Amino acid sequence: MSVTVKIPTPLRALTKGEDAVQAQGATVAEVIADLERRYPGFADRVLDGKGVRRFVNIYIGEDDIRFLDGLKSATPDGATLAIIPAVAGG
Amino acid sequence: MAAAHTVAPSAPSSVSLGPAVALSCRECGERVPLGPVFACASCFGPLETAYRFPDEDPQALRRRIEAGPASIWRYAPLLPVPADVADRPNLNPGFTKLVRAGNLARELGVTGGLFIKDDSGNPTHSFKDRVVAIAVEAARAFGFTTLSCSSTGNLAGAVGAAAARAGLRSCVFIPHDLEAGKVVMAAVYGGDLVGIEGSYDDVNRFCSELIGDPLGEGWGFVNVNLRPYYAEGSKTLAYEICEQLGWQLPDQIVVPIASGSQLTKIDKGLRELIALGLVEDRPYRIFGAQAEGCSPVSRAFKDGHDVVRPVRPDTIAKSLAIGNPADGPYVLDIARRTGGAVEDVTDPEITDAIRLLARTEGIFAETAGGVTVGVTRKLIAFGQLDPSLTTVVLNTGDGLKTLDAVAGGPTVVIRPSLEAFRAVEL
Known part of the structure; x- marks a missing residue:
């Protein structure tokens, strides 16, 4: 499966300034593994020992993967996956 | 590691925000210079303002605070704002009852x-005037000319009003289905108000993406890229x-x-x-x-x-x-x-x-x-x-x-006569 991944500003140093890249994988975990192969250090920035870092949100299309199946969430061909730092507001 | 600064049009190389000396990641402790950045480049943890407070006798500091203006600026020695903040156009909130x-x-x-x-x-x-007042000073320090936010309503009004007073443009984003009173308050100050089809979390996500896009360059989002100051x-x-x-x-x-x-x-x-x-x-x-x-x-x-x-x-x-x-x-x-x-x-x-x-x-x-x-x-x-x-x-x-x-109305509606009032036996 080929997906588009939107890269947040803090990670663009790894992707040579690209704000979106293509990646392969049938699940979010596989997509991140693919990004790690191409951009070493990527996975460690997004994940910790428990899964997705608590101040990182990952969306497939409009859906937060925490409402789906987490890292096992399916990434359909052509999907857009967005990695976004959590921010407070009100 | 380099911090993930957003682009400010005329950001000076160093800023003066009173006792604030750096931003510090609440998760991993990494420090970065003061700037319009909200997430740690290493771990995505929230950045917050770190200070070097005056080494002052507590009694003297109390007296200095008590002699200050009847607004949050009496606490300027403890906030990320310039020392002359009370002299600048701002809504001067706080010191509420x-x-x-x-x-x-x-x-x-x-x-x-x-x-x-x-x-x-x-x-x-609402209390939002407190946080926005600080964000306005940060926006000035970093050279932003547009003040923005994602809001559940109160913040939209506070940003619109503060921007108007400070002479900044405002463009704020809200869920499209907010209470009418909040929408009117957000719109009346003359800035742009954009309703987003979705919940507050959708609006917040949208603004986070806008900040990383050229469309959002030069914008100070009070609760995103100015959040380390705003929150204070x-x-x-x-x-x-x-x-x-x-x-x-x-x-x-x-x-x-x-x-x-x-x-x-x-x-x-x-x-x-x-x-x-x-x-x-x-x-x-x-x-x-x-x-x-x-x-x-x-x-x-x-x-x-x-x-x-x-x-x-x-x-x-x-x-x-x-x-x-x-x-x-x-x-x-x-x-x-x-x-x-x-x-x-x-x-x-x-x-x-x-x-x-x-x-x-x-x-x-x-x-x-x-x-x-x-x-x-x-x-x-x-x-x-x-x-x-x-x-x-x-x-x-x-x-x-x-x-x-809070649905409510008159206890009863009567004709304008003593007889009618007597009849309802209140």
């Missing part, structure tokens, strides 16, 4: 002193409460939770006052209050978790309807560390509490105030809040903003 709520205390069985910190008295009638404004609630109690810590304080930022900064403010010797170091307890229809932090607290699972909000307390509260884990830490708790109330309990506060103290609170008063009542009933201790309950906004939540 701390109301001794004797009637409500009797109703709730509180004997140790019950106070309402009534922030409806701010210029746009909530510390002034803690400072004011203690000063108004005669430089004493309250024993217990009940704070509403939306993102959780306000509660964490109140705790930070109390700890700073202790560290500076401005108040006596003794225990205090912080309680968090949510609406049942958006209670991810309360749920995590009751389940003993340290991770907050996001929810989709469904409550009349729209100013607290953040389903994915970024500071939720810190709220859990603080409630547990201080011996407090996090509790929630249903929508009917919120409206009942709004009426209770209005009936007993003459204070018409918005739904968030109904949440804190309702939760206070519940915590007392459950034995979690000690009625024999000094307790401060926050009301963060004006009831006129959420009129729909």
